[in-house]
Amino acid sequence: MAEGTVLANDPPTDGITSFHWCRRPAIVPLTLAMMGWSACILFALGMSLDFTWRAGEAGNPPAHWPNEIAVLQSSQKPLVLVFLHPQCPCSRATLDELALAMAHTRGRFHYVAIFEHPEGRSDEWTKAELWKRAEAIPGLSLIDDDHGKLVRSVNARTSGDTVIYSPEGLLLFHGGLTPGRDHRGANPGRAFLESWSEKSSGEPVTAPVFGCPLCAAPPVTSSPQEECIRHAP
Amino acid sequence: MPHRIMKPVNIAPNSRADILFKSYQQRIYRRTDRMFAVLMVIQWFALMAAAYWISPLTWKGNVSHIHPHLSLAIYMGGALCLLPVFLAWRMPGQVITRHVIGIVQVLFSGLLIHVTGGRIETHFHIFGSLAFLAIYRDWTVLVPATIIVAADHFIRGIFWPESVFGLAAPDHWRWIEHAGWVLFEDTFLIIACFQGVADARRMAVQTAALEENSKWRHLMVESSPDAVITIDHLANVIEWNGTASKLFGWTAFEVIGHPLGAMVLPPRHRHLLAEKMDQSLRSIGSPNSIARVEIEGTNKSGKEFPIEIAVSAIPTDMGTRFCVFIHDTSERRQAEQILREAKEAAELANQAKSDFLANMSHEIRTPLNGILGFTELLLRSADRDVETRKNFLQTIHSSGTHLLKLINDILDLSKIEAGQFVIEKERCSPHRIIAEAVSLLRVRAQEKCL
Numbered sequence: 001m002a003e004g005t006v007l008a009n010d011p012p013t014d015g016i017t018s019f020h021w022c023r024r025p026a027i028v029p030l031t032l033a034m035m036g037w038s039a040c041i042l043f044a045l046g047m048s049l050d051f052t053w054r055a056g057e058a059g060n061p062p063a064h065w066p067n068e069i070a071v072l073q074s075s076q077k078p079l080v081l082v083f084l085h086p087q088c089p090c091s092r093a094t095l096d097e098l099a100l101a102m103a104h105t106r107g108r109f110h111y112v113a114i115f116e117h118p119e120g121r122s123d124e125w126t127k128a129e130l131w132k133r134a135e136a137i138p139g140l141s142l143i144d145d146d147h148g149k150l151v152r153s154v155n156a157r158t159s160g161d162t163v164i165y166s167p168e169g170l171l172l173f174h175g176g177l178t179p180g181r182d183h184r185g186a187n188p189g190r191a192f193l194e195s196w197s198e199k200s201s202g203e204p205v206t207a208p209v210f211g212c213p214l215c216a217a218p219p220v221t222s223s224p225q226e227e228c229i230r231h232a233p
Numbered sequence: 234m235p236h237r238i239m240k241p242v243n244i245a246p247n248s249r250a251d252i253l254f255k256s257y258q259q260r261i262y263r264r265t266d267r268m269f270a271v272l273m274v275i276q277w278f279a280l281m282a283a284a285y286w287i288s289p290l291t292w293k294g295n296v297s298h299i300h301p302h303l304s305l306a307i308y309m310g311g312a313l314c315l316l317p318v319f320l321a322w323r324m325p326g327q328v329i330t331r332h333v334i335g336i337v338q339v340l341f342s343g344l345l346i347h348v349t350g351g352r353i354e355t356h357f358h359i360f361g362s363l364a365f366l367a368i369y370r371d372w373t374v375l376v377p378a379t380i381i382v383a384a385d386h387f388i389r390g391i392f393w394p395e396s397v398f399g400l401a402a403p404d405h406w407r408w409i410e411h412a413g414w415v416l417f418e419d420t421f422l423i424i425a426c427f428q429g430v431a432d433a434r435r436m437a438v439q440t441a442a443l444e445e446n447s448k449w450r451h452l453m454v455e456s457s458p459d460a461v462i463t464i465d466h467l468a469n470v471i472e473w474n475g476t477a478s479k480l481f482g483w484t485a486f487e488v489i490g491h492p493l494g495a496m497v498l499p500p501r502h503r504h505l506l507a508e509k510m511d512q513s514l515r516s517i518g519s520p521n522s523i524a525r526v527e528i529e530g531t532n533k534s535g536k537e538f539p540i541e542i543a544v545s546a547i548p549t550d551m552g553t554r555f556c557v558f559i560h561d562t563s564e565r566r567q568a569e570q571i572l573r574e575a576k577e578a579a580e581l582a583n584q585a586k587s588d589f590l591a592n593m594s595h596e597i598r599t600p601l602n603g604i605l606g607f608t609e610l611l612l613r614s615a616d617r618d619v620e621t622r623k624n625f626l627q628t629i630h631s632s633g634t635h636l637l638k639l640i641n642d643i644l645d646l647s648k649i650e651a652g653q654f655v656i657e658k659e660r661c662s663p664h665r666i667i668a669e670a671v672s673l674l675r676v677r678a679q680e681k682c683l
Binding site: 033034037040041044045047048051052053085087088089090092093118120121159179180182183184185186187212213214215 | 287288289290291292293294295297300301302305308309312313315316333340347350351393394395396398
């Protein structure tokens, strides 16, 4: 096509005044459609943000570590326990933040990641992508919590729930390591780890936890075993 | 530098250049709208794929459900696509279409960042999107997109600073720093937009001028009184003007692509065309680069008529072409013939006059000499006798009379030639006139045996 040719089906050249849909009858439905569309987008956005910002159910760990936890202590360092649902995609962010905290607090804590292994699930289900991700973090101990015993011992409810006990077994911190579901960034858990010193004292610090509900954390009205058995595939 | 970058190109409103420029712009807008419509759909599928790969399921204990991110990718991604794709389909090239596309594109960036968990790498999508939006060459499209990015960082800075700055308590101006990087890119994109528009305007002006020249050249060729024909190096016709059609009877459609010689020359002259082409080619650039020849041409019905052919070789990027000018010389030859005949007649008349004067010279000199001679004798010989002097006077008288008659005849002849001869009608005897003429010429006729 020769340069300069104005095609027969070229639209009118003025993009503003030739806006033929601006004629009075057409602009009203178009405006209404755009308003409806915007409302749908905002609604979906709101739902998304609600999912991201909504914290999981807070657990209730004992103020002094239970025996099941005490046996995990292998040094005179505070014990950091991170409870994880093996299939929770949002916990990737938790592991990333954990790795960052471990790098910033090298050698000051004993870190353990506890993967819940519900009854009826295979080892492959438990040791999936998240397990492999945790294995790659140097210095992190991994535990396959068969039947969720350890989860129940500290009453952890949500994947990413982190419990920190002093070398004497006193609860120092309980909460999450992310600012939102599957979101990395500054968070109270990492801030606690990075700022903790042996001279710190006071009430345990808490923070919201963002992740999938753990299997060993049943609803208030039913027992954990009944819930897992009812929902097991 | 900015002055040189943004030097305006003035175009008169509603001129041909203005129409061309707006047409270029519209084509860019429509083409970019279509590109973004396709890109939106691709992004939607990519978003769903990313959500499915990163977080396909969410778990509630031992039970899995579709992850909200995947639902978000499917439904919100589809909803985001819907309006820009519809506008690009039904209203391509319109202002509202590209502004909606600009806004939706950055919303897609935000959605992608959200689905990927705030990955820093995903933020490159924003900068890439702004660069794509600059393809419109409309800097205003970047404005709402930039405002949305800045507002998002400002609002997150207030309500959820960890999600965007990685800090629980960032500096209050941190959002400005982030927006500043976007504005940094915008600056160069806006400059590129202005440059693109200026280039388009310049191209429109040049194209309009070329069109005007082409139109003028076409009119000149069509209004030429001679046949103007363009042929290639094989003498095949490329262009054929209206005068050529009138002269030879062939239409342009009938001759284009065919050898010129076969269409306009009799077989005996066809070799001359190639000779003249070669002659012109060899003398390109010289004052004698136009090779001419006068021969006979033939029209569509086979009738021959005189023509003059002038061939001029023109080197072009597409190879050498030849411009052939053919002039019908019939009228000129007729005029030449008339002039030639008139010249011959004039020469004959001139010759006749010379012969006449040569003849008359003797006839006039003879009685004049007689008059002068006998007059001189009378003057010299005053003592001669009366009889002799009477004879001399008689001779002078008769010579004078003869000379007068001769001069009268010559004047009458001039009057006849000038058309001023007056004929007087009077009675006369034709027999007597004939008898006098016969007696006058009898002696000489007998001498010549006539």
